[in-house]
Amino acid sequence: MRDGDAVTERRLSPTPPLPERPWAERARRFIRPRRRWCWGTKLVVTASVAWLLFVLCHLLASGRTSLWAPIELIPPLLFLAVPALLLVVAPLARPVRRRVISLLVATAVLGAGSSGVNYAALWYTPPPAGPGGITVAAWNTEFWDQDWRTAEGDRYSPEFYAYLHKLDADVYLLTEYLYVDTRAGDMRAQRWTADLALRIDKLAELRREFPGYHVAASGEQITLSRFPILGHRGLDLRPWLPPDQKEIPEALRGWPEGYTVETLRTDIDVNGTTVSFYDAQISQPPLEWRLYDAGSRDVAFSRTLRREASYRAIGADVAANPHPVVLAGDLNTSPAMGVRRLLPERLIDRTPALSSLYPATYLAGTAELWRIDWLYTSPEVTVHRYELPGAEGLSDHRAQRMVVSVS
Known part of the structure; x- marks a missing residue:
């Protein structure tokens, strides 16, 4: 067999598959930044995650425990205003801005029903009397x-x-x-x-x-x-x-x-x-x-x-x-x-x-x-x-x- 044939055979041989990483490592790679975050990115991510956790706690606790009753006194419009304000500054978190924007949109959707906004006013017309x-x-x-x-x-x-x-x-x-x-x-x-x-x-x-x-x-x-x-x-x-x-x-x-x-x-x-x-x-x-x-x-x-x-x-x-x-x-x-x-x-x-x-x-x-x-x-x-x-x-x-x- 000639040397050229050997090189061709090596090129055509299949590449062995890489070992599959465990799910925990994949999750860390999804969350972990590829480079060190600046303070602006850290603040935006922290505020976005904290507000998501607050909305989830509110949906679970509101109307079910008296310990949450004082917190229910917050202005309802905050459930839309806070994610909207965070969306304005989300581009500052350049390494993870897409993930932060997706998280904030999901948070706004979760809190939309508590905001007091009458969305039906945009399309609904009551029947005439x-x-x-x-x-x-x-x-x-x-x-x-x-x-x-x-x-x-x-x-x-x-x-x-x-x-x-x-x-x-x-x-x-x-x-x-x-x-x-x-x-x-x-x-x-x-x-x-x-x-x-x-x-x-x-x-x-x-x-x-x-x-x-x-x-x-x-x-x-x-x-x-x-x-x-x-x-x-x-x-x-x-x-x-x-x-x-x-x-x-x-x-x-x-x-x-x-x-x-x-x-x-x-x-x-x-x-x-x-x-x-x-x-x-x-x-x-x-x-x-x-x-x-x-x-x-x-x-x-x-x-x-x-x-x-x-x-x-x-x-x-x-x-x-x-x-x-x-x-x-x-x-x-x-x-x-x-x-x-x-x-x-x-x-x-x-x-x-x-x-x-x-x-x-x-x-x-x-x-x-x-x-x-x-x-x-x-x-x-x-x-x-x-x-x-x-x-x-x-x-x-x-x-x-x-x-x-x-x-």
């Missing part, structure tokens, strides 16, 4: 017509009833039908307690302002209806409260519904069909941030249990209710809070009917922060129009106004 449509207004009045922010808290808003008339509703679902005792000092500087609540009776005024309307009230909730009211009752929280919260506070012994009821159910005859309207105002979420303190943890746990009891009372009543359902009111729950999962699957979130891309109902002065007022209905109820009128300085909540019909 027919002759059977009725107008419903739900509003947290913020202590009825009391101007409690004045020094003595004894002024009352003459525009209050004018605003209600402007909503021009067939059914009004109103909450905070009470006054606050301002003699105890500035309510904004202290925690709400039962002795601050003052029961009121405005039935004579309501009948004068809304002649022909029917009225039902329980606790801090009151419903006005142009249609006949067939029955009403407050949903008692006590079956779902722990034993140490079942007892009615001394200050509310003469008005027990002020403690035991956070949702009023009113069955109304709407053009021959019985429709159940649930007028809700669920208690505020825990505001205790010092979770290292046992007392703060106890307060957060107690308030979380009360909020869950209110949701469970609604869920149990709706599950046993054969009628079409409209649930509207102040749930004191932002889009970032997972406790809304306790609502029954039968109820449909009607946010898509809003035209706003970022609907906000909670107001701090002139700033519109985020949404805590909601509208849910059963499938038999169609929402033709849904809007959030301004409160005109009368409340820290926007009203909800909707046109609905029952099929």
